[in-house]
Each structure stands twice: as structure tokens, then as C-alpha cells.
Amino acid sequence: MMNTIIIKYPNSLLLFFILSVSFSSNIYAQTSEDLRLFSDLYQVHEHKNNFARYFKNSSNELELISTGLFVFYKDFFSSQDGNHCVFYPSCSIYTIEAIKKQGIVIGLMNGIDRLSRCNKLSPENYPLYKNSNLFYDPVE
Amino acid sequence: MNSTRKLYILLWTIYSIFSLQVYAQTLQESLTFADKQFELKNYRLALKEYQRVLFFSTGENLDYIYSKIASIYFINGYYSEAAYNFERAYKTTGNERLKIEFIFKKASCYMLDKKFRMALFELMNLPDSTDTQYNNRKNFYFAVCHWGLEEFEKSEKYFLNIIPDNRPKDKEKIALLFAKKRNLYRPNPKTAKIMSMILPGSGQIYSGDIKNGLNSMILTGGFVVLAVYMTEYYTFFDAFLTAAPWFMRYYQGGYQKAKQIAVHKRDIRRNKTYKEILRIIQQ
Incomplete structure (x- = not known):
């Protein structure tokens, strides 16, 4: 066949x-x-925070000191804390970015204002960040 | 001929050309166009075209269209949508070989979405066969799923099934990797958490993060010193009100962090072992 x-x-x-x-x-x-x-x-993805980048573009000594304090806080205190901040970016990052953008006086005032808003009492004022439960509130 | 008449003729000509083109657009042409866009990686346009073809389709090539739609979702990382469309492709095809392929695709969608139990349910539908390549593929999928579910004994069994009997050394190597359970279960996140609850920072050190461990020890220790100092110079109530909230904040944060670090380190070890197994199989 x-x-x-x-x-x-x-x-x-x-x-x-x-x-x-x-x-x-x-x-x-x-x-x-x-x-x-x-x-x-x-x-497994490594999440390395490069806070030292904020040292760049410091226009005066006050900004440099505030950045140093911020980096110390993030490395020593914040790294041992749980996730308590309700915002994205967190209040400390918001403050340092505000200082960088708006100067030490207005930036610091904005940071204090942000801290006073760091609660879940007014969720209607903020959109949620991606798929998280964090309120999205960047520096404008 | 006046200008208005010329304009009318021009408009009529353009209109006629366009209407002819619209009339000429058949489903087959749309499908070809979609395929071309798919090949050119214009996935957004390709998806739109496939969905258009699907809408006007009279029931032909449904499995092909669904599989293409699923592939677009799959390539772009929308695994749930991809699985849903592979399911529809599976239901509309009559080809047994394609059915098997769609089951594998669906399972891979669930696996990439880390829904390993769902993937296992899909893989259970695969028929038995004597084909070695097919069985290897099936065993590989089962092994990866059980690995994801932390069922390492079952995973080992399936990984070993992939290695042919004429490669006993490779079988031994894989068995040895699984025998070192230390690599797969340690550092134990629960142990790390309890250690940090008893002595802040010790869980982090146990997990291999000495810097974080020392940081936690110094920070929480600092608040204890502050409380003792305030008790001595003021009252216990003052010390409690001042230092306790801060201490609790960083104490709790510390043991939660210890657990996270342990999970992270354990996952790194597991990934290393997993990659080693894949390397052996690939040989």
C-alpha cells in the first residue's frame, strides 16, 4: 500500500x-x-529611594539645610515607620518638592498646609492614585 | 461652464469616489487590514478593526478573531481581558489542537496575573497524551503554578518529569535544589516579626538587613531613654504622654518592616532557585 x-x-x-x-x-x-x-x-524588584537627588539644584544654604534634614528624616525615621500618610506623594516628599519649586518660605507653608490636610476626612477633594487607596495631590 | 457648476461636479466626483470606497470595504478586507496593523504593532488600531469585524461577522473565523483580540490584550499586559477572549476563542473553535493551545494561553494569562489556582483549573482540562513535547509543556505549566502556590513538593515532581531519564545528573541537581528547603522558606517572615516584637531591630538583622536593624534599635531605644529620663526628672505620666506615642509608632513600624524585609529576602532566594531550575531545564 x-x-x-x-x-x-x-x-x-x-x-x-x-x-x-x-x-x-x-x-x-x-x-x-x-x-x-x-x-x-x-x-523581585528592588525599590531604592534616591533622596540624595534633592541636594542638586539647591540655590541657597537654607534650602541645602532643609534638604539635609529631609534626607535624614527619610532615611532614619520614615524608613522605620508604617504607611500612615494618606497622600501620594507623601507629605515629606511634597514638602521638599514644594521647597524646591516655590522657595523655602512658601514651600514650607505649603508643607504645613499639607500636613494639616493629611487625614481621610475629605476624600471627595482628591482623585485616587492609580490602583492604591492614596489621595493624589502633587505640588502644583 | 460657470464656477458653481464646476464646484458641484467636483463635489459629486469626490462623493462618488468615497462612497465607492466605503462600499468596497468588505469584512475580509477589514480583517486583512487588522492583521496588517497587528503585524505593524499598531495594536490600538488593530483591536478596533478586529472588534469591528467581530461586530459585523456572520460567524466565520470567530476563533481567529477572538484569539487575535486576546493576543493584543496579552501583549499589552491586560491579562484578565486576554483570558476572557481566549476563553471565547476556545468555545468557538472546533479544532482540537487549537483548543489545547487556547487552554495553555488562558493558563498563562492567569499565571502572569498571579492567579495560580485559576491557572490550575484551566490546566486540569488538558487531555492526556503520549506526545513528549506536549507533556513537557504541561508539566512545566503545572510546576510553575505549584511553585507560585508555594507547593514545592508538587512543583518538584513536575519539574523532574520534564527532565528525560537520560539526564540523571540534571535530575539530581533539581532534587538537590528542592532539598535545600532553607532557600525556599527562610528567612521566615513570622519569625522576623516576632523577633522584632521582642527586641526591636533583631528581626531585620535576622533577615540580613543589618543597617535597618540597627536603625530600628537606635530609634526605639532612643524613645525608651527619653521616657526614662522624663520619668526621672518629671513624672511617669509626662513620660508616658510624650514618649509612648512615638515609641509605639516606630516599634510597630519596625516589626512590620521586619516582616516585609523577610518576605523580600525570601522571595529573592526563591527567585534565584527558580532561575537555576529553569537554567537546568533549558539545557
């Missing part, structure tokens, strides 16, 4: 071979693809 097929259809063997090769390579590719797909499934 096999002989009849080969005589009748001389290209059938070649076709069969090509199909077999193509299918097997397809399956192999899928397995490799799966390995690649799941290789980073349990990847």
Missing part, C-alpha cells in the same frame, strides 16, 4: 517530511517561548 502511495504521489513523502518538521519546530518554539515568558515571573 505504501509503495502504491509513493508511486502514485511521488511528492507525498517530501510533503509529509516538511509538515512533520514544521510542526515539531512549532512545538519546540512554544516550549522555549514558555520558558522565556515565565522566566521573570517571580522576579
Whole structure:
């Protein structure tokens, strides 16, 4: 019977071979693809806070001191604290960014204002940040 | 010929051309256009076109369209939507081979979304076969799912099934990696938390973060010193009112942090072992 097929259809063997090769390579590719797909499934991401970047662009000594105090607070105190701030960015980051943008006097006043608003009493005033429960309130 | 008449003729010509083009746009052409956009990685436009084809479709190529829509969602990281569309593709196809492929795809969506139990439910639907490649793929999916569920004994069994019998050394290597349970379960987050509850900072040091541990010790210790100092020079009530809230804040923060650090370090170790296993399999 096999002989009849080969005589009748001389290209059938070649076709069969090509199909077999193509299918097997397809399956192999899928397995490799799966390995690649799941290789980073349990990847752990490091969250390194680079607060030292705030030292840059300090226009005067007062700003430099306030930045130093901020970095000390973030590294020594805030790193040991739970997530209590209701805002994103947190009140300390908001204050330092306000100081950088608006100057030491207005920035500090804005920071104090932010601290006084750091509660969940008026959720209607702020949108939520991404998928978290934090209120989004950046420095304007 | 006056200018108004010329304008009318021009407008009529433009209108005719456009209406002809709209008439000429068939479903097949839309599908081809969508495929082209897919290949060009214009996923937003491709998705819109596939959805248009789906809306006007008379029931042909549904599995293909759903799988393409699912692929777009999958590529862009919307795994829930991708799983939903792979499910529809699975239901609309009559091809058994494609059905199996869609089950794998659905499972991978759930796995990437870290819904390992759901992925296992999907994988249970896979039929038995004698095909080695297929079985390897199936075992790999099961192994990764059980790993995600922290069922390491089952995961080991499936990983070992992937390695052929003519590679006993690789089998041994994988068995050895699983035998070192220390790598998979330590540092224990509960132990770290309890240690930090008893002595602030000790949980962090146990987890391998000495800087954070010392920081916690100094900070909470500082508030204890402050409380003792205030009790001596003022009253216990003053000390309690002044130092206790701060102490409690950083004490609680400290042991919560210890747990987080332990989880983080343990996950790093697990990931390292997992990558090592994948490396052995890949060989």
C-alpha cells in the first residue's frame, strides 16, 4: 500500500517530511517561548529611594539645610515607620518638592498646609492614585 | 461652464469616489487590514478593526478573531481581558489542537496575573497524551503554578518529569535544589516579626538587613531613654504622654518592616532557585 502511495504521489513523502518538521519546530518554539515568558515571573524588584537627588539644584544654604534634614528624616525615621500618610506623594516628599519649586518660605507653608490636610476626612477633594487607596495631590 | 457648476461636479466626483470606497470595504478586507496593523504593532488600531469585524461577522473565523483580540490584550499586559477572549476563542473553535493551545494561553494569562489556582483549573482540562513535547509543556505549566502556590513538593515532581531519564545528573541537581528547603522558606517572615516584637531591630538583622536593624534599635531605644529620663526628672505620666506615642509608632513600624524585609529576602532566594531550575531545564 505504501509503495502504491509513493508511486502514485511521488511528492507525498517530501510533503509529509516538511509538515512533520514544521510542526515539531512549532512545538519546540512554544516550549522555549514558555520558558522565556515565565522566566521573570517571580522576579523581585528592588525599590531604592534616591533622596540624595534633592541636594542638586539647591540655590541657597537654607534650602541645602532643609534638604539635609529631609534626607535624614527619610532615611532614619520614615524608613522605620508604617504607611500612615494618606497622600501620594507623601507629605515629606511634597514638602521638599514644594521647597524646591516655590522657595523655602512658601514651600514650607505649603508643607504645613499639607500636613494639616493629611487625614481621610475629605476624600471627595482628591482623585485616587492609580490602583492604591492614596489621595493624589502633587505640588502644583 | 460657470464656477458653481464646476464646484458641484467636483463635489459629486469626490462623493462618488468615497462612497465607492466605503462600499468596497468588505469584512475580509477589514480583517486583512487588522492583521496588517497587528503585524505593524499598531495594536490600538488593530483591536478596533478586529472588534469591528467581530461586530459585523456572520460567524466565520470567530476563533481567529477572538484569539487575535486576546493576543493584543496579552501583549499589552491586560491579562484578565486576554483570558476572557481566549476563553471565547476556545468555545468557538472546533479544532482540537487549537483548543489545547487556547487552554495553555488562558493558563498563562492567569499565571502572569498571579492567579495560580485559576491557572490550575484551566490546566486540569488538558487531555492526556503520549506526545513528549506536549507533556513537557504541561508539566512545566503545572510546576510553575505549584511553585507560585508555594507547593514545592508538587512543583518538584513536575519539574523532574520534564527532565528525560537520560539526564540523571540534571535530575539530581533539581532534587538537590528542592532539598535545600532553607532557600525556599527562610528567612521566615513570622519569625522576623516576632523577633522584632521582642527586641526591636533583631528581626531585620535576622533577615540580613543589618543597617535597618540597627536603625530600628537606635530609634526605639532612643524613645525608651527619653521616657526614662522624663520619668526621672518629671513624672511617669509626662513620660508616658510624650514618649509612648512615638515609641509605639516606630516599634510597630519596625516589626512590620521586619516582616516585609523577610518576605523580600525570601522571595529573592526563591527567585534565584527558580532561575537555576529553569537554567537546568533549558539545557
